[in-house]
Amino acid sequence: EAGVTQFPSHSVIEKGQTVTLRCDPISGHDNLYWYRRVMGKEIKFLLHFVKESKQDESGMPNNRFLAERTGGTYSTLKVQPAELEDSGVYFCASSQAYPSDTEAFFGQGTRLTVV
Amino acid sequence: AQSVTQPDIHITVSEGASLELRCNYSYGATPYLFWYVQSPGQGLQLLLKYFSGDTLVQGIKGFEAEFKRSQSSFNLRKPSVHWSDAAEYFCAVGATSGNTPLVFGKGTRLSVIA
Numbered sequence: 001e002a003g004v005t006q007f008p009s010h011s012v013i014e015k016g017q018t019v020t021l022r023c024d025p026i027s028g029h030d031n032l033y034w035y036r037r038v039m040g041k042e043i044k045f046l047l048h049f050v051k052e053s054k055q056d057e058s059g060m061p062n063n064r065f066l067a068e069r070t071g072g073t074y075s076t077l078k079v080q081p082a083e084l085e086d087s088g089v090y091f092c093a094s095s096q097a098y099p100s101d102t103e104a105f106f107g108q109g110t111r112l113t114v115v
Numbered sequence: 116a117q118s119v120t121q122p123d124i125h126i127t128v129s130e131g132a133s134l135e136l137r138c139n140y141s142y143g144a145t146p147y148l149f150w151y152v153q154s155p156g157q158g159l160q161l162l163l164k165y166f167s168g169d170t171l172v173q174g175i176k177g178f179e180a181e182f183k184r185s186q187s188s189f190n191l192r193k194p195s196v197h198w199s200d201a202a203e204y205f206c207a208v209g210a211t212s213g214n215t216p217l218v219f220g221k222g223t224r225l226s227v228i229a
Contacts, residue, residue, distance in 0.1 A: 033216060045216040108156075109158055
């Protein structure tokens with residue numbers, strides 16, 4: 001069974017440009033999460049989807065970030081326009097809806113560098 | 116609010132030596148606790164988890180962790196470290212279930228020397 005996959009693995013863009021990150025969760029996982037790790041800091045929660053609905057987006061830093069999950073399958077995270085402080089590693093994770101004593105499976109992450 | 120503290124940023128151990136990575140959490144109820152590992156170029160891999168029951172949990176790769184409610188700790192241990200264990204280790208806490216967003220510690224980088 002395929003795990004959580006993220007594209008691209010690395011992205012280097014200039015300040016002001018747009019970047020779109022993609023996450024393909026494990027098939028059948030209703031929960032999809034985005035996290036971000038800025039260098040030297042902890043991994044922080046950004047957003048949680050249940051199927052195609054945003055369950056919790058309290059971690060989204062500002063309105064330059066837009067996440068979608070059309071059809072409840074893969075998700076995209078768009079940063080527009082990118083700023084220097086957006087650099088970091090963006091992780092995606094997915095988990096089953098039930099049972100509750102389950103765990104999230106993480107992708108390899110996308111390393112975003114804004115120059 | 117939940118929080119996780121990993122007091123050690125970087126630890127170096129000799130191959131074959133024992134290892135203990137510390138994790139303290141702050142949460143009002145009994146949390147769901149996890150240890151993840153990230154090897155270079157890899158994603159986050161779950162080592163072990165605690166939801167309820169036996170407070171000593173066994174994980175993959177010979178790791179174990181003990182939940183101590185009185186100390187709000189969930190320390191990770193391994194009796195004999197291998198060079199392939201060099202990686203970054205993250206402790207995380209979830210709230211009401213395993214499929215709610217996690218709060219992570221800052222991570223502990225483990226180096227293994229011969």
